[in-house]
Amino acid sequence: MRTTPATSRHRIGIGGIAIESSTFSPLPSRLDDFIILTGEEMSERYPFMPDWNFHGREDITWLPCQHARSIPGGPVERESYEVMKGNLLKRIEAALPLDGFYFDVHGAMNVLDMDDAEADLAASIRALVGDECLIAAGMDLHGNISARLVELINIFTAYRLAPHDDFMETRERTCKLLLHCLDHQIRPMRAWVRIPVILPGERTSTLVDPGKSLYAGLVEPNAQPGVLDASLWVGYVWADEPRSSATVVVTGTDEAVITHEAEAIARHYWDARDDFQFGTPVGTADWCIEEAVALPGNSVVISDSGDNPTAGGVGDVPYFLGRLLAHSGFASGDLVAIYASIPDRVAVEACYAAGEGGEVEVCLGGKMDPVNGESLSVRGTVETLYRNDPIGGDIAVLRVGGVRVIVTSRRKPHHYLSDFTQLGLDPKEYKVIAVKIGYLVPDLRQMARHALLALTPGAVNQDIPSLPYQRVVRPIYPLDTEFGEAALRAVRFG
Numbered sequence: 001m002r003t004t005p006a007t008s009r010h011r012i013g014i015g016g017i018a019i020e021s022s023t024f025s026p027l028p029s030r031l032d033d034f035i036i037l038t039g040e041e042m043s044e045r046y047p048f049m050p051d052w053n054f055h056g057r058e059d060i061t062w063l064p065c066q067h068a069r070s071i072p073g074g075p076v077e078r079e080s081y082e083v084m085k086g087n088l089l090k091r092i093e094a095a096l097p098l099d100g101f102y103f104d105v106h107g108a109m110n111v112l113d114m115d116d117a118e119a120d121l122a123a124s125i126r127a128l129v130g131d132e133c134l135i136a137a138g139m140d141l142h143g144n145i146s147a148r149l150v151e152l153i154n155i156f157t158a159y160r161l162a163p164h165d166d167f168m169e170t171r172e173r174t175c176k177l178l179l180h181c182l183d184h185q186i187r188p189m190r191a192w193v194r195i196p197v198i199l200p201g202e203r204t205s206t207l208v209d210p211g212k213s214l215y216a217g218l219v220e221p222n223a224q225p226g227v228l229d230a231s232l233w234v235g236y237v238w239a240d241e242p243r244s245s246a247t248v249v250v251t252g253t254d255e256a257v258i259t260h261e262a263e264a265i266a267r268h269y270w271d272a273r274d275d276f277q278f279g280t281p282v283g284t285a286d287w288c289i290e291e292a293v294a295l296p297g298n299s300v301v302i303s304d305s306g307d308n309p310t311a312g313g314v315g316d317v318p319y320f321l322g323r324l325l326a327h328s329g330f331a332s333g334d335l336v337a338i339y340a341s342i343p344d345r346v347a348v349e350a351c352y353a354a355g356e357g358g359e360v361e362v363c364l365g366g367k368m369d370p371v372n373g374e375s376l377s378v379r380g381t382v383e384t385l386y387r388n389d390p391i392g393g394d395i396a397v398l399r400v401g402g403v404r405v406i407v408t409s410r411r412k413p414h415h416y417l418s419d420f421t422q423l424g425l426d427p428k429e430y431k432v433i434a435v436k437i438g439y440l441v442p443d444l445r446q447m448a449r450h451a452l453l454a455l456t457p458g459a460v461n462q463d464i465p466s467l468p469y470q471r472v473v474r475p476i477y478p479l480d481t482e483f484g485e486a487a488l489r490a491v492r493f494g
Helices: 039-045 078-095 117-129 147-152 167-183 211-216 255-271 285-294 319-326 328-332 345-354 417-421 442-447
Strands: 010-018 035-038 060-069 100-103 134-139 155-158 189-195 227-233 246-252 300-304 337-343 359-364 376-389 393-400 403-408 432-435 450-454 491-493
Touching: 010 078, 010 117, 010 167, 035 039, 035 078, 039 060, 060 078, 078 117, 100 117, 100 167, 117 134, 117 147, 134 167, 147 189, 147 491, 155 167, 155 227, 155 246, 167 227, 189 255, 227 255, 246 255, 255 491, 285 300, 285 319, 285 432, 285 450, 300 319, 319 328, 319 337, 319 376, 319 403, 319 432, 337 417, 345 359, 345 376, 345 393, 345 403, 359 403, 376 403, 417 442, 432 442
Parallel strands: 010 060, 010 100, 100 134, 134 155, 300 432, 300 450, 337 403, 337 432
Antiparallel strands: 035 060, 189 246, 189 491, 227 246, 359 376, 376 393, 393 403
């Protein structure tokens, strides 16, 4: 293998389609759910490359093609996918020839009537750029990584933190790995291991063990001679596809070393499968509400986990809101809470028609996901109207008893303090902040005096064995608990 640094200028394309798709969601993802960036617009995703200059490397020509990204949701409509894919391929073709390509994807996209959408996209890109072009992928650790994808992509890396505080670091590391291989004319090999385990992110957070120790343990294999990157994917549990599982990919130059390390990482994860637990106290909606009321102080954050739009839930199941309003303290206004949020365009329009201070009676939610919950009829006062949020569209804050219900015209996660303060809401003043999320992201962690996770209905229900899987490869834990020792043998590519 040649390792002499090359002196020729590198032309590197960038592009991809990124979404996490729950196949249990009844709401398909469409073209207008995606934010699509092209050319110079894409620079906002890569702030470590000001003016497309990576660490002072003036010998690199970066060619941003197209990047499409949506918040998690249901399977992507086939026509929408084909439009995004076709436009990306046209831009890549216009950028040819390429020495490298940064395949910027999530890893858990599902397209209606298609398995393994990332591999389909990668195969089309490979056909354009040719076999000599090095393709690198930096991915979410909740991706489902197939053998076919590992065959098509030369270099892999993934997040090492969940919550994903290292997403930008991962993008930068992808570029470093790609440039290293181009500079030294390395065509790396990959060792891939499928682990027959499929667990939700709320039980595999890297904030607590065993996830914390397992991901901290990746430092050692990543420092091994012959290893360029060792990454572990816990997978995306709410996708009923044959590729859905935990996986390991070790990229490197020494076949024996990458094989050994991939199998060792897989073994550690497999052996820990029974030890994964929720990182916060967990219970029914009613239990969480009563527990929150009993806890001292304000700012108790409760995760309405089953309808979490950041995991692929639709977001308009009003079950937890109904339980909150059934509590006498919150119904009367003796206790105060924020509920974030319910997407309901019709209800928002009614709030705007009434105006701030107006009284409205609306049926909230249950329109986009009637499978998991019926609409909830409420009567309240419009407190705040906020127009043209970049994600949520028009927003209304509706006071129902002691609960401030945030109603949006489009699906919107509420993860940042600014999501509340822009609406005139200070979370510190409320006993409970109920948010459609699973584990808490940094702003919510800092906001929370206490945190609880409610097991609620929705497309990303945490009761994994109860989900109607039909196509995952069995046996797989925790759907199956009694099967022989997993083989955990690496498959090598490159």
